[in-house]
Amino acid sequence: xxxxxxxxxxxxxxxxxxxxxxxxVIPYVQSEGVERAAxxxxxxxxxxxxxxxxxxxxxxxxxxxxxxRMQRVTLNDVPAYAGIAAVDxxxxxxxxxxxxxxxxxxxxxxxxxxxxxxxxxxxxSNGTDCYPRxxxxxxxxxxxxxxxxxxxxxxxxxxxxxxxxxxERTLFTYMGKLLPSYGNVTYSSAGQLSPxxxxxxxxxxxxxxxxxxxxxxxxxxxxxxxxxxxxxxxFGVPMGAARNLATIGDMRxxxxxxxxxxxxxxxxxxxxLGIGIPIPILDEDxxxxxxxxxxxxxxxxxxxxxxxxxxxxxxxxxYAELRSGRIELFGKEVRTSSLSSYLKARQIAEVLSERxxxxxxxxxxxxxxxxxxxxxGTLEVxxxxxxx
Amino acid sequence: MAxxxxxxxxxxxxxxxxxxxxxxKDYDLKINILxxxxxxxxxxxxMEVDGKASNIKDAAKYLNECKVDVQELANYVEKxxxxxxxxxxCISICPVEALTMERPTWMVRYDPEKCIACGMCIDACPPGxxxxxx
Ligand code: SF4
Ligand code: SF4
Numbered sequence: 001x002x003x004x005x006x007x008x009x010x011x012x013x014x015x016x017x018x019x020x021x022x023x024x025v026i027p028y029v030q031s032e033g034v035e036r037a038a039x040x041x042x043x044x045x046x047x048x049x050x051x052x053x054x055x056x057x058x059x060x061x062x063x064x065x066x067x068x069r070m071q072r073v074t075l076n077d078v079p080a081y082a083g084i085a086a087v088d089x090x091x092x093x094x095x096x097x098x099x100x101x102x103x104x105x106x107x108x109x110x111x112x113x114x115x116x117x118x119x120x121x122x123x124x125s126n127g128t129d130c131y132p133r134x135x136x137x138x139x140x141x142x143x144x145x146x147x148x149x150x151x152x153x154x155x156x157x158x159x160x161x162x163x164x165x166x167x168e169r170t171l172f173t174y175m176g177k178l179l180p181s182y183g184n185v186t187y188s189s190a191g192q193l194s195p196x197x198x199x200x201x202x203x204x205x206x207x208x209x210x211x212x213x214x215x216x217x218x219x220x221x222x223x224x225x226x227x228x229x230x231x232x233x234x235f236g237v238p239m240g241a242a243r244n245l246a247t248i249g250d251m252r253x254x255x256x257x258x259x260x261x262x263x264x265x266x267x268x269x270x271x272x273l274g275i276g277i278p279i280p281i282l283d284e285d286x287x288x289x290x291x292x293x294x295x296x297x298x299x300x301x302x303x304x305x306x307x308x309x310x311x312x313x314x315x316x317x318x319y320a321e322l323r324s325g326r327i328e329l330f331g332k333e334v335r336t337s338s339l340s341s342y343l344k345a346r347q348i349a350e351v352l353s354e355r356x357x358x359x360x361x362x363x364x365x366x367x368x369x370x371x372x373x374x375x376x377g378t379l380e381v382x383x384x385x386x387x388x
Numbered sequence: 389m390a391x392x393x394x395x396x397x398x399x400x401x402x403x404x405x406x407x408x409x410x411x412x413k414d415y416d417l418k419i420n421i422l423x424x425x426x427x428x429x430x431x432x433x434x435m436e437v438d439g440k441a442s443n444i445k446d447a448a449k450y451l452n453e454c455k456v457d458v459q460e461l462a463n464y465v466e467k468x469x470x471x472x473x474x475x476x477x478c479i480s481i482c483p484v485e486a487l488t489m490e491r492p493t494w495m496v497r498y499d500p501e502k503c504i505a506c507g508m509c510i511d512a513c514p515p516g517x518x519x520x521x522x
Contacts, residue, residue: 049473051514103516176477177512184480260473262514272473272515325479325489335480339514343474343494 001038005280008042009362019043019356021349022193022279022290029291038287043356043363046195046290047212047276047348050188050340051262053174054154054225055271056092057110057251060146061121063087068133070123074098075109075140082123086131090151093261093271105269107261110150113142114214115256148251150214154224156275158196158242159231159299161313162187162322162336164329167305172266176339178304182329185301185336190345191294191319195277196244198290200237204280206366211247212276212352214259217361218249220370228376235296236289239316243370247275258348272341276348278356280363294319301329309378390441393422393464393504394448396433397457407456408433415439415447422504434461434505464505464521467498471517478509478518 011017018041020028025044029037061070063086073082073089077097080089095106112119118139127134142148163175164185171178176186191197199205209220224244231238258274281287299322300313314329321327322336355361380386396407411417418438425432437444451458467487474496478487486502487509489495498518509518 050475172511176514177481177508179481186477186480260471260515263516264514265511270514272475337478337480338476341473341475341494346494 001035002283003042003281005282005363005365008280011042012356012359012362015359017042017356019045019278019353021346021353022046022198023346023349025287025291026192026293029287034284034287034291037291038281038284041281041287044198044279044281044290045276045349045352045356046190046193046198046279047274047345047350047352048156048190048194048340049258049274049344049348050190050272051174051264051270052152052155052273053094053270055110055150055152055273056090056106057113057148057150059089059091059140059148061087061089061140062144062146064133064136064138066133067131068123068125068136069128069131070136071125073121073123075119075121076104076112077120077122078104078106078109080106094268096268103263103269105261105263107269107271110251110271111256111259111261113148114251114254114259116142142252150218150247150249150251150254151221152247152273154226154244155247155273156195156224156277157189157244158194158200159238159297160188160241161311162299162301162317163304164301164314164334165305166303171304172264173304174264174267174270175304176264176337182332182334185322185327185329185334186339187299187319187322187336188339189299189319190340190342191297191323192292193342193345193349195275196242197237197292197297199277199279199286200233200289201372202243202370203286204282204366205245205277206369208364208367209277210361210364212274212348212355212361213247213249213254214251214273214275215255215257216249216251216253218247220245220366221248222246223370223374226376227371228374229372230375234298234316235292237292237297239298240300258344274344274348276352278352278361278363294323301327389439390444391436391438392444393434393436393461395459395461395464395505396435396451397459398431398433399455400428400430402430402454402456405454407451407454408435410450411437411447415443415450417443417447423506436504461505463500465500465503465507465510466519466521468517468519471515472496473515473517475514478513481508481512483508
């Protein structure tokens, strides 16, 4: 059985495309077999909703009278990067509001804008002959800006280590609150619903792939930062952080239901983002890949009290175990928590299915593939000569 | 029989009173102390009381007479359903399983009856959905 993206799009147009979510397809393949399922189903939709720190927005505010070349910009007192053209700025999710102990950051500015709220813009400049104005204090919103799009350098990690804590004190990490003496385990993946776990070698996902991003239609822009392929696999699927995507999409079409600011106590702010990717069932291999279930997807458990980049995994656990609410560590039952929302991941896969069935969303072939062979380097304190 | 949770506030001179003993002995209440703090300005005691409704009422009256500040803790901690993303971060944090993952809906349910107002979930909840009332 072979099927092309063009054929799938024709079926979408004709209104007879068959779509299932990556969760629904599991029992279907179990009862019908891969061959039959591949024949019947054209597209399988995936979804994830989790904290994605490497996210942010490019904004263009429009020109004031007289014009200003903004050099220092804040949005609701959160600094944005303005070292680009006059009235362009980039606001990153983890940037914190100025002042002590703020629980408000760039992610909140992004959520507020998407929710349609006005945001206070303050900018200063040294002034130039062509841009004489030296400061401005005003309000902007999604309606008032010329462009406002998320451009996220790293989203939708293929897989991620689960965290625990062997130390005597509670740790506040980007993996959440980790209770002392292996008091709990936190993990962050939609497992069997997760986009890149359903196409582990990225056969169908590449540059230009159309995706669901925060409720809007977005695109894969590039390989994500720290993209790597040399990760140990089990059943052909990476068992740790491997591939990920740089994504882009218009904030105007996004919904606060799928873009949510988070504050991780003791760590800072980050953005929870909903991403969904449709997987075209090109052949039986693809159907086999998308029918993977939580029993066959694994994550390493690492100890976050080890303050080093080389944390050795304590053990590998399946997402079925993690999702059961308890896993066994050193002979003791430990409760587990997810940082990403399985409920929202499921909603995203369902919404994407509906959009495809209704002909509102068609599939794309990658404009260019993502790297097939990439490793990840480290940062050393080195001399100028050694850096080359 | 009734089960209720109370937060008792004491002034420093009351810290030495055998209040809990009286509650058990005179009002026949089963008492489960959930949290206790003693500071310079007095103390606070969070307890669950189990007993006859009329006895609980009389006990509260006795405490008031002793100048103990008595507050019933019904819905002391609130979950904002709009903010909650149903991630489940809180479920391994809550010591009494007042927050649980409902299956197969994968929605996180909060049972205020079980909550002992320990506050553990409040700084753990990433979107800030769990908050103390007041
Ligand atoms: S941690 Fe907060 S957002 Fe997550 S399920 Fe619990 S209450 Fe909801
Ligand atoms: S305050 Fe404590 S007992 Fe109440 S829900 Fe939160 S963690 Fe559970």
